[in-house]
Amino acid sequence: MNWETVCLSAVFSLISAIVVFYLKNIYDTYLSRKRLAKALLTEINTLSKVYQEKLEDDMTYSLEETEPDENGNVQYVQGIMLVDSACLTIYDHNADKLGYFDLSTIEKIVTLYTLIRGHICSINTWNAMLNNTKDIAEFVRYQGVLRAEYIKIAEQADITKECLKEVIDTPFWRKRTFWSE
Numbered sequence: 103m104n105w106e107t108v109c110l111s112a113v114f115s116l117i118s119a120i121v122v123f124y125l126k127n128i129y130d131t132y133l134s135r136k137r138l139a140k141a142l143l144t145e146i147n148t149l150s151k152v153y154q155e156k157l158e159d160d161m162t163y164s165l166e167e168t169e170p171d172e173n174g175n176v177q178y179v180q181g182i183m184l185v186d187s188a189c190l191t192i193y194d195h196n197a198d199k200l201g202y203f204d205l206s207t208i209e210k211i212v213t214l215y216t217l218i219r220g221h222i223c224s225i226n227t228w229n230a231m232l233n234n235t236k237d238i239a240e241f242v243r244y245q246g247v248l249r250a251e252y253i254k255i256a257e258q259a260d261i262t263k264e265c266l267k268e269v270i271d272t273p274f275w276r277k278r279t280f281w282s283e
Contacts, residue, residue, distance in 0.1 A: 135269060139203075141192045142193065143263060143267065149190075150259055190215060211262055213262075214255070
């Protein structure tokens with residue numbers, strides 16, 4: 103074996119190793135993107151299901167007057183679930199990985215979760231109002247705000263779920279990359 107053959111073999115081995123490493127990195131990123139899309143889709147579906155069940159049970163956004171107490175005060179009781187942003191676990195713990203998706207998908211995901219966080223604040227405001235406000239007109243107005251927020255979230259959830267399903271269903275060889283945008 104001569105020196106030229108050894109050098110050519112080394113260069114070919116080095117190039118082969120780089121190509122294999124690059125392709126493995128692309129495939130691992132594809133799998134990570136797909137797994138994250140499945141996890142986010144599962145979280146969105148679960149949140150939608152739990153929240154919709156509460157709405158169907160007519161527990162959310164409803165007011166019922168209690169019997170007046172000895173001073174004639176009436177309390178308003180509602181069955182809304184207490185929520186906080188802890189229910190957004192998948193999104194919160196993987197926000198740094200949204201870069202796996204194209205910009206359009208990222209915008210849809212962030213928009214949905216921003217709407218959800220805003221709605222959580224509104225629900226908590228509603229709960230505080232029930233404990234501190236006696237003005238039924240304000241309850242009714244805020245009830246409309248909550249319903250409008252929910253409708254917007256449901257619409258955005260459908261858009262986001264379709265986008266995530268597309269990511270999940272896209273085969274490896276047809277994946278979108280940062281240079282295809």
